Amino acid sequence: MLDYALLDALAAVVRHGSFDRAAGALNVTPSAVSQRVKLLEERVGAVLVKRGQPCVATAAGALLCRHTERVQLLEAELGGGMPTVAGALDASRPTLRVAVNDDSVGTWFIDAVAGFCVERGILLDLVIDDQDHTAQRMRDGSVQGAVTTQAEPVQGCRSTRLGRMRYLAVCSPAFFERYFSAGVGREALRRAPCVEFNPKDQLQKRFVRRITRAQVDAPLHWIPHVAGFLRCCMSGLGWGMCPERMIAPHLARGELVELTPGRALDVELYWQSWRLSIGWLDDFGTMLKRRAAEFLDQGRGA
Amino acid sequence: MLDYALLDALAAVVRHGSFDRAAGALNVTPSAVSQRVKLLEERVGAVLVKRGQPCVATAAGALLCRHTERVQLLEAELGGGMPTVAGALDASRPTLRVAVNDDSVGTWFIDAVAGFCVERGILLDLVIDDQDHTAQRMRDGSVQGAVTTQAEPVQGCRSTRLGRMRYLAVCSPAFFERYFSAGVGREALRRAPCVEFNPKDQLQKRFVRRITRAQVDAPLHWIPHVAGFLRCCMSGLGWGMCPERMIAPHLARGELVELTPGRALDVELYWQSWRLSIGWLDDFGTMLKRRAAEFLDQGRGA
CATH class of the missing domain: 3.40.190.10 (Periplasmic binding protein-like II)
Incomplete structure (x- = not known):
């Protein structure tokens, strides 16, 4: 199997954007992080991190990071069912990396998911993008779920309608x-x-x-x-x-007025997530659909 | 001199992110835009736009876009003093491209500059970044001004203190x-x-x-x-x-409480802009400093 100590170092560098910060997060020296990433690059035969401010993953590095995150998710899932395993894991809290559109974060998303995340001890890692582009983040595998306008499931994902956001001019x-x-x-x-x-x-x-x-x-x-x-x-x-x-x-x-009262634009939002069944990711989707009903209009658009 | 019809096409493609949208903005066909950019690339001997979704400038393309924006600024300045010239210009409204930190936009920046921009007919093009990184946008020349934590002037720029934002945990x-x-x-x-x-x-x-x-x-x-x-x-x-x-x-x-009352972190903010004297850019800086005094603390930090 792959050497996960090396993959963990790579993922930390990419997540934190620097070798120093990754070292802090992993509780090792920066030179240890640097050696692990170099060793991984030698084994894989490709540059995995573009060194800079911040450090970013190359295409090959991104593939390995995504794989590492999936394994970490599965470990967190395992730890949830086996307390003795949870103790052996570095992080007993799973991180949910989701792409959400700006206006959803600004209006309803955090309030909708907060209770569930507090209860399950889930950490959020939000990737903000336009609602017409969040599905792209699912396609390239960099997030585990997305709030998107795309109804049709991305390959390997399932799609659920959340509701409608109404926009006024x-x-x-x-x-x-x-x-x-x-x-x-x-x-x-x-x-x-x-x-x-x-x-x-x-x-x-x-x-x-x-x-x-x-x-x-x-x-x-x-x-x-x-x-x-x-x-x-x-x-x-x-x-x-x-x-x-x-x-x-x-x-x-009366601080704002409508340009043309009664002429709204509706945007339908969907939740897409991996079909790979991870218990709490499925639970998250179920909860999100239920909570979205309180925050989004459920009728069909104008 | 350079052919500004070609440069204008290039700048529009980079700003709008696609040839189709650039064509719409310039009121010509997409194939005309494409031909102009290709011609410019042949003359310059370098690829200027990386075609994609969205289209982005190459390093050479970015240099030419910045130059074009500066010339457009100078034209707008000229048009302000000569109404007959203003009539001949495509856009009689200058666009101010500034880098501002997220929290400033979220709290005071828009309210501070709105009156001035409405009065002078200035359009805003905000580039949002962390306050410790907005100065980088000045250094690479991609903005005309920046709200930044860096006090020392970037080369070719001047720096003015705006005040202090206080953060509480x-x-x-x-x-x-x-x-x-x-x-x-x-x-x-x-x-x-x-x-x-x-x-x-x-x-x-x-x-x-x-x-x-x-x-x-x-x-x-x-x-x-x-x-x-x-x-x-x-x-x-x-x-x-x-x-x-x-x-x-x-x-x-009482919806929020402080972790450690009385232990704030202060962030000093500065305005940096080109030393190249453009009347209304200077006026903008003067206005910003004056208005910032209403929104930011003016004493020295804790």
């Missing part, structure tokens, strides 16, 4: 007055600055296409930050699509 | 009861799960070193998301360092 009242007092048409949308999260964020473009039946090139702010995005809309810098549940209080207080 | 009352009822010592910190933003985030480790005079390896949650990080602390998943201004209401309501 909003801006400040002063912004509305300045740009949209004569209506929300093509010309107004061409002049009014729009807030986009990042180049992957297609929500604003989808809204514009639905309203105008055309593509409109607006001046763009780029704000890859959930709270910053909302502040940008509230402070009159631009208009943008925000999750209804996040902005409900601001709409109620 | 906090957790939920139930979490405190479970892990710290007998005191916040080494053993308790080794058992209590800790929330870290990402491997660059050193605040929790600095706090532990200060309290225990030792390095302690705690179970870690990784939550690279400002709101998610806070929700993790509030829901009892772990303890973490949060900006005092962000959590003041939660402390007041």
Whole structure:
């Protein structure tokens, strides 16, 4: 079998981004970590870590890290059923590495999973990405589960519907007055600055296409930050699509107004995770589906 | 001189991440964009864009994009003083590309700059990174300014102190009861799960070193998301360092408690920007320093 002391060192370097921090986490000297990774590289015959600030895995290194994480998960599962084994394991707490979209983390995800994770002693390792791109993280095997817009199961995974996040196009009242007092048409949308999260964020473009039946090139702010995005809309810098549940209080207080009331965009979210049956990963999925029902709309989209 | 129609196409592809979206933004066909980039690559004798999802600049491409952005900035500056020139420019609104740390965007940055940007018609393009790493974005020239912990000016830049963000170590009352009822010592910190933003985030480790005079390896949650990080602390998943201004209401309501009252960590923030004098970039810096005084503590750190 593989030498897991070496794999553990590799995984620690990649996770912590440096040999020094990996050494701290493993409670050995940096030179011991360095020797283990070098030895593994000699055995495998490939460079596994690109040394730098931070250190990152090469393609070969990433494959080995993923394998190591899966084995660690299986060990944690084993430890859960056998207390004597748990004592022999370095870490008795399993880490769940999941890809989640920014708006889910900003609105419901943490509250939905906190109780379960506290109870089971699970540690969370979140990878944040756009909801249309989290499934990619499942495909490349770098996470054990993902909250995604992709309904169709990634190979080797199963998919469950969680519910719907509703997005509204909003801006400040002063912004509305300045740009949209004569209506929300093509010309107004061409002049009014729009807030986009990042180049992957297609929500604003989808809204514009639905309203105008055309593509409109607006001046763009780029704000890859959930709270910053909302502040940008509230402070009159631009208009943008925000999750209804996040902005409900601001709409109620009149700090934000809708561009076109009643014209929401719905995003369907799914949970995908490995079909490899690991007891608590299955339990996590079951719990997530049940809890999501409290936080997400369950009807079908508009 | 260089052919700026070609450079404009290159910059659009890199900014939008795809030839199709760049074509939309430039109002030409995708094949026109593709031809322009290819022609530029032939003239320069190097590949400038790595084709993919998204398309990214090669090192040579990044240099040309940065140059193009600087010229666009200078054009915007020129247009501000000459309305007839402004009319001839594609974009009469300058875009300010700045690197800002996550917690600043989550707490004060947008509110501080919104008024100025609305008044001058400036578009924001934020690059989010850890406060200890934003200066790197200045060094590699990919942003025009940065909110950073580095006081010493990056070459070709000037540096101004903005003020201090104060961080408190906090957790939920139930979490405190479970892990710290007998005191916040080494053993308790080794058992209590800790929330870290990402491997660059050193605040929790600095706090532990200060309290225990030792390095302690705690179970870690990784939550690279400002709101998610806070929700993790509030829901009892772990303890973490949060900006005092962000959590003041939660402390007041007793939803969060301090691990060690009176033992804050202070982070000094600086504004660094190009010394190349561009009128409104200088004005932005002056405004930012003035406005920061309303949002950040101005005394020297603890």
